[in-house]
Amino acid sequence: EPEVTQTPSHQVTQMGQEVILRCVPISNHLYFYWYRQILGQKVEFLVSFYNNEISEKSEIFDDQFSVERPDGSNFTLKIRSTKLEDSAMYFCASTPQYEQYFGPGTRLTVT
């Protein structure tokens, strides 16, 4: 059964460094998302992406964040200059229309 994959599973970085989180959505899906979950809290929407452009972004998704689909398979989330409060689990999701399928997540730890 096809699934969403994410790499790395865990990333530790120092404050101020750039990180790139990678996702490979399910191949025939057209819509892609990033969500964030701070430890012990609910899952929050960051950004949605369709047809090589951002469809919607949340207030969390400020100028430090960017997304791109550099080729036909990868979907990346870049954080330009990480802050301590960016420490969280980051989930990628994809959908053909309604049901969103999530990857296993990347745990980002900013020290």
Next chain:
Amino acid sequence: AQTVTQSQPEMSVQEAETVTLSCTYDTSESNYYLFWYKQPPSRQMILVIRQEAYKQQNATENRFSVNFQKAAKSFSLKISDSQLGDTAMYFCAFMGPYGGATNKLIFGTGTLLAVQP
């Protein structure tokens, strides 16, 4: 703006028994989608069940079923014959009518379910 409320932070159930997790939501839309996701200790988000608001029939998936009360804006999840592997955080989520990239999922705060042997 849509909101999702899960009023039970934690619940416990004995193995083989039935448990119901509550969820309420607020929206002005007439059509929308509701989901339950399971997050085990691995923190993977796993889709459990989906309900379309225009369908009167409650969705079921094996041991999982929902009680969807549109007028009351209530969407509870019933787990029958609970198993140890059901131990997880359960999130209720709302999606607006159009799907695709125009609609993100809005999650509740979750209910931590512990299944006791």
